[in-house]
Amino acid sequence: MPGRNVSPNLALNQLVDERNAAGASLVHLGFGEARLPVFAPLAERLAAGARRNAYGPVAGGKDVREKVAGYFTRRRLPTGADQVVVAPGSKPLLMALHMTVPGDVLLPRPCWNTYAPQARYLGKQAIGVPIPDECGGVPDPDALREAIRAARVLGHDPRIVVVTLPDNPTGTLAPPVLVREICAIAEEEDLLIVSDEIYRDVVHDPATEVLSPAEVAPRRTVVTTGLSKSLALGGWRIGAARFPEGAWGRRIRDGVVSAASEVWSTLAGPMQEVAAYAFAEPPEIRERLAACARLHGAVAREAHRIVVAARAVCRPPTGAFYIYPDFEPLRGRLARLGVTDSVSLHKHLLDAHGVVVLAGHHLGDDEQALRFKAATSMLYGETIEQQEESLAATNPLVLPHISGVLTRLEEAFTRLAL
Ligand SMILES: Cc1ncc(COP(=O)(O)O)c(C=O)c1O
Structure with missing residues (x-):
């Protein structure tokens, strides 16, 4: 049967919940959900x-x-x-x-x-x-x-x-x-x-x-x-x-x-x-759609800047709320850390840096490639208030709950490239 296992993204959610319950503080970029509140x-x-x-x-x-x-x-x-x-x-x-x-x-x-x-x-x-x-x-x-x-x-x-x-x-x-x-x-x-x-x-x-x-x-x-x-x-x-x-x-x-x-x-x-x-699509829905798209774009572009600064190859994001970096340029350095493929890259990011991503092979990509998906929509804050603040902000990147987690990401990927 093709569907014996739970979908890999749902399995990741479960893993994040378990690790967080055990006291970890993970940056979860492994789930394609728009983490925003219901519009009233x-x-x-x-x-x-x-x-x-x-x-x-x-x-x-x-x-x-x-x-x-x-x-x-x-x-x-x-x-x-x-x-x-x-x-x-x-x-x-x-x-x-x-x-x-x-x-x-x-x-x-x-x-x-x-x-x-x-x-x-x-x-x-x-x-x-x-x-x-x-x-x-x-x-x-x-x-x-x-x-x-x-x-x-x-x-x-x-x-x-x-x-x-x-x-x-x-x-x-x-x-x-x-x-x-x-x-x-x-x-x-x-x-x-x-x-x-x-x-x-x-x-x-x-x-x-x-x-x-x-x-x-x-x-x-x-x-x-x-x-x-x-x-x-x-x-x-x-x-x-x-x-x-x-x-x-x-x-x-x-x-x-x-x-x-x-x-x-x-x-x-x-x-x-x-x-x-x-x-x-009455006017208030159109405004909400535009605000959501603006926020998704601002955060995805910043995440893209971070991975490219860490020497990944990555197509610039223009829609949705994902980036899909390729760490092939770091293959030699990563091999010394035991990272040689999509599974070990995912595991290293999780264990050494507390960053959760969806490994590329789950998306049909080559298992040997050093690629993953990161859902940047998970970075808008933990509470409804923070998420609404993110949506309303002219520059969401300076909000402490967003800049804090982006800084963690930047540190993780900078260390990966050292
Ligand atoms: C490309 C794509 N299509 C469809 C869906 C599923 O959407 P729905 O909630 O409408 O079933 C998703 C959700 O992750 C998606 O990313």
Whole structure:
């Protein structure tokens, strides 16, 4: 069975809790959660929705689907309510997509740690394809062509390519030119594109152009999104998918709804109330989204500066709340400390420096590489007050609860490079 072990990021959380309970004080960068409080109007909507106890339609009520359709339409993706399905998180929607659409799955390498296990649960091959030097979230186009060819020679049947825009784990956004190249390959090779855009509203610079493959290849792209990251509502489990127009899109949507009806029935009524409000994006939600994206950008850029000063190679973060450094330039020095691969680097950072990261091999990356993911969204403070202060600050980096932990990080990585 592919899923015997708990997801590596959840296992790390458990380890951090145990060590902290035993008196350690760890800097935990191993979990992809936006550590920010619930925005008060969202909690009010949740309370207002508490009386919604009927099951309701599997795809979600018309009101919430219209609001999600409006959200996409404002992002240059004209959408009707019948193209939308809401669900308890985008994770089950991605799983239902793989249950519905046959064929093996092409993934950027590294990528979010859930894509490959989902594919394997369904008996599919998860085919990792290296990412370009400039960004993650999409396979390198030449490598993608070659991976498709090689997979077919081996008797596999790649029919789906997953992209993540912006990306977890690299914290980067693929530029339009690369998105177009991937779409062209998908057209040539008749692939379905699954565009995971859960970080779309966490682009650090509002002037950045985000091009969705659904704009370029509208008939063959399914987009997934949710409120877990942009509004820090991971535990509320609100996700949505946008299906293509046309016969193929309708078939896929019907398949996902059918899977949903047998697995989760529908998104919880109170959460539909929250989703309808948030996806309508009234001014206060837009302001909150912008404040969150600003904070994520400021802290991710500082963490990037710290690892680069320690001589790591690292793509500059432009979206989401991660950095993905490569400590290859320090290989000789690290070998003398017994650090020779992704596992030993992770262990050394934990044991010698109290810094918790997610080792790159958990994300499909090469085990021999000295790479890891650090989630910088864990650095905004321990209390709700500190986190709100971080969001409100013009320069969050000077707040004592943020600068203190960044200084610890800087000390740890400086010592690593000595
Ligand atoms: C790239 C990516 N997609 C999807 C998800 C899951 O989101 P949800 O909470 O909507 O299931 C995550 C969460 O870590 C993620 O990083």
